[in-house]
Amino acid sequence: xxxxxxxxxxxxxxxxxxxxxxxxxxxxxxxxxxxxxxxxxxxxxxxxxxxxxxxxxxxxxxxxxxxxxxxxxxxxxxxxxxxxxxxxxxxxxxxxxxxxxxxxxxxxxxxxxxxxxxxxxxxxxxxxxxxxxxxxxxxxxxxxxxxxxxxxxxxxxxxxxxxxxxxxxxxxxxxxxxxxxxxxxxxxxxxxxxxxxxxxxxxxxxxxxxxxxxxxxxxxxxxxxxxxxxxxxxxxxxxxxxxxxxxxxxxxxxxxxxxxxxxxxxxxxxxxxxxxxxxxxxxxxxxxxxxxxxxxxxxxxxxxxxxxxxxxxxxxxxxxxx
Ligand code: ATP
Numbered sequence: 001x002x003x004x005x006x007x008x009x010x011x012x013x014x015x016x017x018x019x020x021x022x023x024x025x026x027x028x029x030x031x032x033x034x035x036x037x038x039x040x041x042x043x044x045x046x047x048x049x050x051x052x053x054x055x056x057x058x059x060x061x062x063x064x065x066x067x068x069x070x071x072x073x074x075x076x077x078x079x080x081x082x083x084x085x086x087x088x089x090x091x092x093x094x095x096x097x098x099x100x101x102x103x104x105x106x107x108x109x110x111x112x113x114x115x116x117x118x119x120x121x122x123x124x125x126x127x128x129x130x131x132x133x134x135x136x137x138x139x140x141x142x143x144x145x146x147x148x149x150x151x152x153x154x155x156x157x158x159x160x161x162x163x164x165x166x167x168x169x170x171x172x173x174x175x176x177x178x179x180x181x182x183x184x185x186x187x188x189x190x191x192x193x194x195x196x197x198x199x200x201x202x203x204x205x206x207x208x209x210x211x212x213x214x215x216x217x218x219x220x221x222x223x224x225x226x227x228x229x230x231x232x233x234x235x236x237x238x239x240x241x242x243x244x245x246x247x248x249x250x251x252x253x254x255x256x257x258x259x260x261x262x263x264x265x266x267x268x269x270x271x272x273x274x275x276x277x278x279x280x281x282x283x284x285x286x287x288x289x290x291x292x293x294x295x296x297x298x299x300x301x302x303x304x305x306x307x308x309x310x311x312x313x314x315x316x317x318x319x320x321x322x
Contacts (some may be wrong), residue, residue: 002293005120006282008073011299013056013057013137014054014056014139015054015055015135015138015139015321016052016053016054016055016129016321017052017053017055017131017132017133017134017135017138017211017319017320017321017322018038018042018050018052018053018131018137018319018320018322019048019050019051019053019127019128019130019131019134019163019164019166019318019319019320020046020047020048020049020051020166020316020317020318020319021046021047021049021050021051021116021123021124021127022044022045022046022047022123022126022127022159022162022163022279023044023045023047023117023189023191023278023279023283023285023314024043024044024045024247024278024279025043025044025045025164025187025229025233025241025245025319026040026041026042026043026097026225026226026229026244026246026247027040027041027042027043027246027247027248027279028040028041028219028223028224028225028246028248028317029204029207029223029245029248029249030219030221030222030223030304031208031211031218031219032042032208033085036173037206038174039172039174039222039223039249040158040171040172040173040174040175040223040252041111041147041170041172041222041224041225042080042170042171042172042175042225043168043169043170043171043181043217043222043225043229043230043233044138044168044169044171044175044178045077045168045183045187045233045314045315046162046163046166046167046168046314046315046316046317046318047122047189047191047312047313047314047315047316048117048312048313048314048316049115049122049310049312050116050127050316051112051113051114051115051116051124051127051128052068052112052113052115052131052134052322053088053110053111053112053113053128053130053131053132053135054110054111054113055092055108055109055132055136055138055139056108056109056111057106057107057108058107058108058109059105059107060098060105060107061102061103061104061105061106061107061108061222062107062292063084063089063093063107063108063109063111063115064082064089064107064108064109065082065083065086065088065089065093065098065109065111065112065131066082066090066109066110066111066112067080067082067111067112067113067114068111068112068113068114069111070113071112071114071115072114072115072116072117073116073308074117074193074308075115075116075198076118076119076195076196078266078272079118079119079197080114080118081110082279086110086112086125086128087126087128087129087156087157087288088110088112088129088131088132088190089132089159090129090151090156091128091129091130091132091136091153091156092108092110092132092136093150093154093316094100094133094153094156095136095137095140095142095149095152095153096136096140097258099140101140101141106140107256108136110132110135112128112131112132114128114282115194117194117197117283118197119198119199120193120194120197120202120278120281121200121249121253121277121278121279121280121281121282121283122191122300123157123159123162123163123197123279123280123284124237125157126156126157126158126159126160126162126163126318127159127163127164129153129157129160130153130160130163130164130197130318130319131163131319132318133149133152133153133164133319134149134164134320134321135150135321137321138321140156140309144164144184146318149164149319150164150165151153154176156273158171158173158174158175158176159175159259160176161176161178162175162176162318163233163318164250164318164319165178165318165320166315166316166317166318167181167183167224167315167316167317167318168180168181168183168233168314168315170225171183171232172225173201174233176219181230181233181234181235182234183233183234183236183315184234184236185234185235185236186236186290186313186314186315187233187236187238187241187287187292187313187314188238188287188288188293188294188312188313189225189285189286189288189294189311189312189313189314190267190272190285190286190297190298190305190309190310190311190312191278191283191284191285191303191309191310191312192263192283192284192285192301192308192309192310193283193287193308193310194257194259194260194281194282194284196282197282198253198256198257198280198282200261200279200280202256202258203249203252203280204254204280205283206250206252206256207248207249207251208251210251210252210255215282216251219248220300226244226246228240228244228322229241229244229245232244238273238287238288238289238290239273239289241273241274241287242273242274242287243274243277245274245287246276247276247277247278249277249279249280249281250276250277250281251306253277253280253281253282254277254281256281257281257282260280260281260282260284261279262307263275263284263305263307264276264284264302266304266305267284267286268286268302269298270297270301271293271296271300271301272286272288272295272297272322273286273287273288274285274286274287275287278295288303288311291311291313294311294312294313295311297309297311298310298311
């Protein structure tokens with residue numbers, strides 16, 4: 001469908017949007033489908049580690065990307081493509097095509113300020129795509145609903161719709177069939193990003209291999225979300241939530257990066273209610289009882305290991321224009 005440019009042209013010099021990184025409080029993974037994708041049952045939580053994208057119009061039709069120097073110290077700039085394969089650039093291109101805007105004149109420059117670790121299992125690239133989408137939608141006066149924007153960007157990655165929607169949600173299918181959860185109580189976490197990333201396909205591949213070889217049990221049925229975990233999340237019961245965190249990707253991730261097991265031990269020894277690898281890793285997350293405890297826990301982990309640890313909370317809003 002083609003959307004004509006509005007007759008009254010608004011002259012935005014730029015637009016800035018933010019989108020959150022995510023953790024999976026629970027990530028159950030089934031055996032690969034015939035199309036090669038894994039069915040998952042995930043409980044997503046958007047956390048207060050935000051990506052920011054500023055979109056500035058370019059009259060030459062080009063879609064370009066740079067990484068801001070304000071990005072976090074644990075973001076390795078060399079790990080991020082700044083060509084047309086960058087997920088933010090791909091999101092802008094999809095939106096321009098959807099809107100039917102002239103590719104000769106409707107270019108955009110995207111400056112990304114990253115806080116979310118690259119290839120860290122927190123959906124950072126997906127958050128960049130979501131923020132780019134909202135920023136470009138504002139710049140081009142798209143007049144589209146959040147739901148439509150999420151659908152436009154869904155083919156870019158299973159985590160993109162959640163980065164657009166934010167909050168907390170159950171994700172089925174490949175993680176893109178979202179059901180929002182009414183989680184009004186904050187969950188307090190400490191995140192320990194790793195300096196190097198892990199390839200998501202490699203982690204899924206090792207899960208399949210370990211299951212086939214008998215090193216891990218085969219799942220009995222299609223993955224499902226534990227209703228007790230949803231209950232613990234929506235009622236804000238951190239102690240109960242701690243007992244129910246789950247991640248089928250943790251064993252393969254910790255097999256590929258053995259230091260993850262040591263970091264999990266450190267967090268528990270320092271008083272975390274529970275610890276778990278986030279998504280496909282290698283970011284490790286710890287659950288705390290309160291904001292105060294999360295700050296204390298982050299400081300103790302940093303003191304003991306010399307590795308940066310960040311106190312965050314969720315759920316937070318999805319992608320939004322500032
Ligand atoms: P997920 O949890 O969604 O599997 P992730 O958080 O582990 O993803 P990302 O940070 O999204 O991983 O990056 C995965 C890969 O995508 C990177 O290794 C990088 O090559 C590529 N990539 C493309 N665009 C971006 C972007 N804007 N930011 C980060 N990585 C990007």
